[in-house]
Amino acid sequence: MVTVNLWGSLRSATGGLTEVEVEARNTGEMLKALAEKYPALDQIIEGGVSVAIDGLIYKEAWFTPIKPDSEVVLMPYMKGG
Amino acid sequence: MSKIHVSTSINGDAVEYLCEPEETLLDALRNHVGLTGAKEGCGSGDCGACSVELDGRLVCSCLVLAAEAEGKTVSTVEGMADGEKLHVLQRKILDHAALQCGICTPGILVAAKALLEKNSDPSETEVRYWLAGNLCRCTGYDKIIRAVMDAAAEMRGA
Amino acid sequence: MVTEYVEGSAGTEYNKRDFKVVGTRPPRPDGIDKVTGRALFGADLTAPGMLHATILRSPHAHARIVSIDTSAVLAMDGVKAVVTSEDFVKQQGSGNQDTLDNCMARGKVLYDGHAVAAVAATSVKVANAALKLIKVEYEVLPHETDVDAAMLDSAPVLHEGRKFRNIPEGNNANVSGFREFGHGDLDEGFAKADVIVERSFKTAATHQGYIEPHATLATMGPDGRGEIWVCTQGHYMVRDMAAAFVGMETSQLRVTPSEIGGGFGGKTTVYLEPVALALSKKSGRPVKMVMTREEVFRASGPTTSSSTDVKIGMTKDGRITAGQAKLRYQGGAYPNITAMLGAMTAFASYDLDAVEAQAWNVLTNRPKQAAYRAPGAPMAIYTVESVIDELCQKLDLDPIEVRLLNAAKKGTLSSYGPTFDEIGLVATLEAAKAHPHYAAPLGPNQGRGVSCGFWFNFAGNTSVSMNINEDGTVAVIEGNPDIGGSRASISMMAAEELGIPFEKVRTIVADTNSIGFNDVTDGSRVTFAVGLATIKAARAAIKNMCGRAAQVWGIDADAVDWLDGAAVPTGHNAGEFPPMTVAEIAGDQAKTGGPIAGHHEVNVDGAGVSFGVHLVDVEVDPETGFTEIKRYTVFQDAGKAIHPDYVEGQMQGGAVQGIGWALNEEYIYGEDGKLQNAGFLDYRIPVASDLPMIDAVILEIPNPGHPYGVRGVGETGIVPPLAAVANGVSHAAGVRMSELPMSPPRILAAIDGAK
Numbered sequence: 001m002v003t004v005n006l007w008g009s010l011r012s013a014t015g016g017l018t019e020v021e022v023e024a025r026n027t028g029e030m031l032k033a034l035a036e037k038y039p040a041l042d043q044i045i046e047g048g049v050s051v052a053i054d055g056l057i058y059k060e061a062w063f064t065p066i067k068p069d070s071e072v073v074l075m076p077y078m079k080g081g
Numbered sequence: 082m083s084k085i086h087v088s089t090s091i092n093g094d095a096v097e098y099l100c101e102p103e104e105t106l107l108d109a110l111r112n113h114v115g116l117t118g119a120k121e122g123c124g125s126g127d128c129g130a131c132s133v134e135l136d137g138r139l140v141c142s143c144l145v146l147a148a149e150a151e152g153k154t155v156s157t158v159e160g161m162a163d164g165e166k167l168h169v170l171q172r173k174i175l176d177h178a179a180l181q182c183g184i185c186t187p188g189i190l191v192a193a194k195a196l197l198e199k200n201s202d203p204s205e206t207e208v209r210y211w212l213a214g215n216l217c218r219c220t221g222y223d224k225i226i227r228a229v230m231d232a233a234a235e236m237r238g239a
Numbered sequence: 240m241v242t243e244y245v246e247g248s249a250g251t252e253y254n255k256r257d258f259k260v261v262g263t264r265p266p267r268p269d270g271i272d273k274v275t276g277r278a279l280f281g282a283d284l285t286a287p288g289m290l291h292a293t294i295l296r297s298p299h300a301h302a303r304i305v306s307i308d309t310s311a312v313l314a315m316d317g318v319k320a321v322v323t324s325e326d327f328v329k330q331q332g333s334g335n336q337d338t339l340d341n342c343m344a345r346g347k348v349l350y351d352g353h354a355v356a357a358v359a360a361t362s363v364k365v366a367n368a369a370l371k372l373i374k375v376e377y378e379v380l381p382h383e384t385d386v387d388a389a390m391l392d393s394a395p396v397l398h399e400g401r402k403f404r405n406i407p408e409g410n411n412a413n414v415s416g417f418r419e420f421g422h423g424d425l426d427e428g429f430a431k432a433d434v435i436v437e438r439s440f441k442t443a444a445t446h447q448g449y450i451e452p453h454a455t456l457a458t459m460g461p462d463g464r465g466e467i468w469v470c471t472q473g474h475y476m477v478r479d480m481a482a483a484f485v486g487m488e489t490s491q492l493r494v495t496p497s498e499i500g501g502g503f504g505g506k507t508t509v510y511l512e513p514v515a516l517a518l519s520k521k522s523g524r525p526v527k528m529v530m531t532r533e534e535v536f537r538a539s540g541p542t543t544s545s546s547t548d549v550k551i552g553m554t555k556d557g558r559i560t561a562g563q564a565k566l567r568y569q570g571g572a573y574p575n576i577t578a579m580l581g582a583m584t585a586f587a588s589y590d591l592d593a594v595e596a597q598a599w600n601v602l603t604n605r606p607k608q609a610a611y612r613a614p615g616a617p618m619a620i621y622t623v624e625s626v627i628d629e630l631c632q633k634l635d636l637d638p639i640e641v642r643l644l645n646a647a648k649k650g651t652l653s654s655y656g657p658t659f660d661e662i663g664l665v666a667t668l669e670a671a672k673a674h675p676h677y678a679a680p681l682g683p684n685q686g687r688g689v690s691c692g693f694w695f696n697f698a699g700n701t702s703v704s705m706n707i708n709e710d711g712t713v714a715v716i717e718g719n720p721d722i723g724g725s726r727a728s729i730s731m732m733a734a735e736e737l738g739i740p741f742e743k744v745r746t747i748v749a750d751t752n753s754i755g756f757n758d759v760t761d762g763s764r765v766t767f768a769v770g771l772a773t774i775k776a777a778r779a780a781i782k783n784m785c786g787r788a789a790q791v792w793g794i795d796a797d798a799v800d801w802l803d804g805a806a807v808p809t810g811h812n813a814g815e816f817p818p819m820t821v822a823e824i825a826g827d828q829a830k831t832g833g834p835i836a837g838h839h840e841v842n843v844d845g846a847g848v849s850f851g852v853h854l855v856d857v858e859v860d861p862e863t864g865f866t867e868i869k870r871y872t873v874f875q876d877a878g879k880a881i882h883p884d885y886v887e888g889q890m891q892g893g894a895v896q897g898i899g900w901a902l903n904e905e906y907i908y909g910e911d912g913k914l915q916n917a918g919f920l921d922y923r924i925p926v927a928s929d930l931p932m933i934d935a936v937i938l939e940i941p942n943p944g945h946p947y948g949v950r951g952v953g954e955t956g957i958v959p960p961l962a963a964v965a966n967g968v969s970h971a972a973g974v975r976m977s978e979l980p981m982s983p984p985r986i987l988a989a990i991d992g993a994k
Binding site: 130 | 264266267269270271272273274275276277278279280282283285364447448449450451452498499500501502503529531532722723724882884885887888889891892893894895896918919920924925926927928929930932933
């Protein structure tokens with residue numbers, strides 16, 4: 001199981017939780033599992049998200065491995081100038 | 082619709098072109114003569130990217146009518162280097178990395194050359210005020226000012 | 240000045256090494272072109288048979304388009320084609336549709352300057368005359384350009400009936416986005432504070448202000464194949480958008496980037512390109528379009544303006560107990576993510592137990608915002624850094640000591656979610672504290688401002704190819720427009736890895752059909768991500784060259800190493816062979832198996848975050864309200880500086896853009912919703928005589944995510960100046976400033992108000 005931290009305003013999609021657990025070995029599996037467990041997150045994930053694993057931000061990378069003790073943070077899709 | 086015939090000298094070469102009465106010298110240089118070194122950043126004389134010398138006087142070529150070049154001499158950035166040999170200012174701009182995107186560089190070079198023709202030993206403040214009509218959005222001017230001061234020093238033989 | 244730091248925790252990519260090319264300051268490879276006028280920018284290209292096109296723009300801030308009648312136009316001599324929104328393909332995703340609608344209004348015009356129709360003709364003069372013959376019937380609607388007013392229930396709604404996701408109850412239909420970040424218990428945090436400061440701030444919309452207006456030349460034949468020449472930060476983005484909007488497959492549209500005359504985020508989207516392509520498709524002729532400066536201001540992306548409430552609590556000894564920010568950004572007529580980035584970055588410099596940042600994006604009748612250098616961060620961090628300065632003032636504490644006490648470091652749970660690994664803020668603050676500038680005496684009416692700044696930096700999709708030529712020279716092919724000297728730094732990394740002189744490498748920026756996909760030149764990604772791919776492409780070429788040497792020597796490929804630009808046997812056991820140089824291997828390449836090349840394609844991760852600290856001394860004239868920048872020093876955690884001159888240049892340029900934002904620059908709208916200062920005379924960016932030298936102190940704290948320790952440097956520099964200058968002015972004027980720009984009338988009013 002990995003623990004996924006969500007940004008605050010996603011609480012409405014998870015019944016008030018900002019920390020949820022899913023079974024996943026990589027980011028792709030994690031996003032798929034999140035969307036299955038919390039259907040309201042599906043649209044948000046589909047619209048584009050980033051994932052921070054142990055402090056490093058990954059954009060659109062499905063196969064980044066997640067260790068059970070990794071810090072996983074779901075983040076919005078971001079871009080710079 | 083009748084065009085005006087203009088005979089002028091550009092970077093030492095005799096040049097003729099036909100222009101509309103309302104066309105600017107910048108339009109003529111870029112569209113009729115094929116010299117695209119001078120850039121149009123604003124078309125209103127505020128940015129200096131189109132700087133050229135007209136009879137030795139620094140002007141924004143977007144504020145000069147193409148017809149006004151009749152019988153005059155025009156100097157643009159394309160005329161600064163002597164064959165393979167760069168003008169000191171061109172070399173110093175490169176040595177000091179005094180450009181990022183390079184769009185303002187032709188105007189800065191022409192303006193700085195006009196300054197050094199009038200004042201071979203300008204202070205930093207004099208360089209800053211002389212170049213105040215040449216906008217650069219990339220560099221914050223620091224390296225440009227250093228390059229011009231360094232070029233002035235080398236040209237003085239200092 | 241460059242300060243090198245001992246390596247941090249060695250990551251998967253970074254290894255400390257002695258550089259031969261990296262860290263030197265060679266002349267840039269495109270330099271001669273740019274000082275002789277030879278470099279070709281967007282507006283510098285012409286094509287045989289070329290037409291010129293211009294755009295009819297809305298005179299109204301908000302109106303329904305009842306009808307557009309273009310029948311008189313095509314009858315005009317010299318006019319070859321006209322397009323409106325009807326000539327473009329409806330898009331699937333709302334983001335793409337918004338971008339298309341911004342290129343050409345559909346149904347409604349949403350701001351003064353919104354494109355309505357375009358005409359291609361034999362000259363600009365004819366095209367402009369033709370625009371006057373287009374009859375547009377408008378039903379003028381009420382408009383709103385202010386962020387707070389647009390949130391009121393009484394405000395006119397821009398996109399009637401459109402639902403935006405995850406908007407909390409109580410917000411009106413102009414709120415297109417809401418995001419919230421943070422952790423901890425705010426009530427508990429504020430209860431621990433000895434002093435709490437709450438203040439509201441406003442910042443004006445500013446424009447990226449690149450000196451080169453948008454320009455493009457598009458061609459499309461009856462065979463459906465197209466070409467676009469364009470000044471852009473991302474030609475693959477242009478290809479994808481323009482092809483989708485005109486309805487063609489991407490392989491049929493080749494986009495070639497011109498030299499780019501500045502972008503700063505403003506050239507990360509399309510405006511003219513799909514229009515020129517559609518006009519070319521209709522006319523069968525090449526079509527050139529160049530914006531006027533007025534069009535650049537009225538219709539290309541400025542940044543957001545903002546209205547923010549900040550509350551921060553602090554103990555007597557300077558520990559921040561809680562921080563809260565409510566950020567309301569307007570980014571024009573279409574949704575964007577800039578407010579969210581503001582909320583993520585607002586408190587990112589600090590290690591806080593209780594923090595909350597909420598962001599609202601609000602639609603107004605202004606042009607669609609475009610990214611501007613660290614989008615969202617400058618105006619958010621301005622408010623937080625201003626309040627921290629005020630707290631230091633109230634508690635009589637040193638502003639750098641307080642920042643050091645609260646600085647985020649390895650293990651800090653960041654305000655936006657993840658826990659930081661090694662980061663450089665403490666080192667950056669220490670460098671500022673130790674610098675002579677911080678101890679220099681101040682004169683009358685002078686004040687010193689300090690601010691921290693933060694930016695994420697991004698990486699992304701990158702393709703690089705490298706050809707080893709027969710004479711041992713190297714061609715590097717990449718796909719990110721060179722906006723500030725990146726061809727130099729990429730050539731340097733190729734030379735470093737291959738072990739050959741910088742002069743032996745030539746890097747070009749290729750068109751969309753010549754190399755794999757590349758993300759836009761944005762997010763401070765190029766030197767980091769393209770550099771990383773270049774190093775890996777070089778390693779692939781080296782592996783190939785080692786294999787060739789092994790075959791020639793008749794030994795195992797494993798028994799060959801690469802050293803100083805030559806293949807060498809790994810040791811005596813491998814055999815006694817003299818080094819075989821790149822030139823020797825390359826010269827025989829046909830005989831040893833054919834052309835030698837290396838390439839690397841990857842979605843790069845591992846861009847390291849970056850912090851900056853700025854120190855500024857200002858002098859405020861109490862009679863006129865005029866502010867003079869007396870001294871300015873930038874400290875930045877820049878990672879390994881590949882070409883230090885251009886790293887300094889990014890830091891200096893960012894600082895000066897921030898100074899302009901703080902003191903001068905402002906989009907001014909009238910009651911009629913029209914932009915009143917669409918030119919460089921009235922929208923005043925800093926000029927040379929406004930400024931002193933900008934000292935840049937590079938702190939080379941290596942990024943573990945890059946083989947050479949590189950991190951992005953382009954954006955962070957614009958973040959701290961807003962608060963640094965505002966704090967300096969507040970000290971010099973003796974009154975706390977809370978609205979940007981701090982133009983002389985605003986400063987005078989604040990001084991008078993405090994009397």
